[in-house]
Amino acid sequence: MVDVLNACGVDYVCLGNHETDIPHRDMLERIVESDFVWINSSIPSLPLLDVPLEPQKIPEYALLEVGGIEVALLGNAEGKDSIAADRELAQTRLFPLILGGHDHDPFLETYGEGGREGGKEGSPGGGWSSRIPSAASLQEWGGERERVEGEKEVSERCTLVKVGMDATWIGVVDVAFGAEEGGAEGGAEGGREDGGDAGNGKRRRRRRLEVKACIKEAASFAVDPAVQERVEVHWRVLEELERAVLCPVPAQTPLSSKGVRKMQTSVGTMLLTAARQALQVDCVFVNGGNIRASVAYPLSQKVFTYKDLKAEIPFPCEMVTVRLPGSVLSSLLQYSRQFALLDPPVEKGGFLQVDEGVRVDASTHAITHVQGRPLEASRMYSLATTWGVVSGIDDLRPILDYREAHPEAVFPTSAEAGRGLKEVLVAHHSRMLWWDLAKHVGFRAMDTDGDGVLSQKEVAAATQACYGEALSRLVVANLMATADFDGDGVISVKEFIRICLSQEAAFQDGDTDNDERLSFEEVWSLLKAHYDGNSNGSHTPIRAAGEGKGLTEADVREMYDEIDSDKRGGISWAEFREHMARQREPTALVI
Secondary structure (H helix, E strand, C coil): CHHHHHHHCCCEEECCCCCCCCCHHHHHHHHHHCCCEEECCCCCCCCCCCCCCCHHHCCCCEEEEECCEEEEECCCCCCCECCCCCHHHHHHHHHHHHHCCCCCCHHHHHHHHHHCCCCCCCCCCCCCCCECCCHHHHHHHHCCCEEECCCEEECCCCEEECCCCCCCEEEEEEEEEEEEECCCCCCCCCCCCCCCCHHHCCCCCEEEEEEEEEEEEHHHCCCCHHHHHHHHHHHHHHHHHHHCEEEECCCCCCCECCCCCCCCCHHHHHHHHHHHHHHCCCEEEEEHHHCCCCCECCCCCCEEEHHHHHHHCCCCCEEEEEEEEHHHHHHHHHHHCHHHHCCCCCCCCCCEEECCCCEECCCCCCEEEECCEECCCCCEEEEEEEHHHHHCCCCCHHHHHHHHHCCCCCCCCCHHHCEEHHHHHHHHHHHHHHHHHHHHCCHHHHCCCCCCEECHHHHHHHHHHHHCCCCCHHHHHHHHHHHCCCCCCCEEHHHHHHHHCCCHHHHHHHCCCCCCEECHHHHHHHHHHHHHCCCCCCCCCCCCCCCCCCCCHHHHHHHHHHHCCCCCCCEEHHHHHHHHHHCCCCCCCCC
């Protein structure tokens, strides 16, 4: 996107309300790569980490001089916390320009005294802050609203152009300053003196502001060949991603997401079961409204692709974890599904899909089992669910009432505490693929040059040897991102150990005496087999394996001691599960 915007010659952009959709460091690096200015009026004290980002590349606002007139550019998302702004600047320079000379302070008038944080009222740089008002509020200050062409809203003094997503429509706005006018300062006619120097005691004559706006279809513009070539290069990468295999379809399972708002679906079961394994919680609930494709997949479809995942989960769908008693879990599920019991059933976006470990009574939708075990009403269960459920978007009263009645309970306070469901699933299936490679190929066989580390080229060759055809290079890139904990571009033996011990299957396969604990000897035996690639008696040959550094007991002992938190001689399932829950991908995944 940034590369294409560079080619288009864009001068300014602003941060909106999706700046957390990608890892923060990646966003900063894209800003560095850009040839334009990112106006940031929304995020106070944006962390720059150690990225060499010049402050003038991401200012709080921009002031342009056009024909001797100062024009202010702000970059705020509607309703988002604004910068801790200089109140005098806002009152006497920026907002008179935006609001066309409104006499009142719209911040204080709308939000009252609660808008001030620190510093004295009116003191420059005193830490005054508020919230950028809604689009509707801006229009109300400018005059009566009028809707034009279904997308453009105008009033006497404020024009809002909403073009939607996906660049299907383009808003074209021409702003012109007319001839100078006389008249008294301020008032409804003509506005304050523009030019922005009222706060400095200077007076300028007013100019009439003329705004012309229209919305045009992007397809109506002529194609720029050079820009189109860049678009096609990037588009080929996206097409490759969409073809990439995420996971096999469970055998003998008709896969469908139809009716997701009124009944449990096989797509919901498949995705949420993987999410439960990835997040290491007791159960997972997701609003049916977040699963969107409504597709009955053909029985001949053997794999679920990234394209399928994006169609089913198009939104960020941030997953957060809470702890609830079994009785509240059951009430929550029943409440969400009450309309599905009507005759005929009524579809609701709040209908909760669940993982395969949750069993329910077909006539009441009360929970009978969690993780295959009978529900205990008073037991506290860990639940991964969407931020929307916790924040009350669908008004699912049992969880909201429990939160109000138990102020001591720990609940997330924002969506940023969560993690996108797509990211969770891509990471989980990448780790599962590592386990499969370790089991059937082995580190030693993958390390064909014998340097003791795995390069991306070696991992790609291993996937081809194991599965008979080359996986998408983007799937391989995600494999590397999942295991490259130190970010050096290769997978070391220690990183191999860590990724292997981030699998539920590792505990199940390693516990050979079935005592529900892993001794050091069991872990060493398991990893040695997976390093050599003979855990099932033989490994898939690639070519003569290199010698390399090899797996050492010291490396395994280091990881073993990290997981064995209680130091009681053996890793319990609780300790292993806690270790898995701590694992996050060290670098950005391709999603």
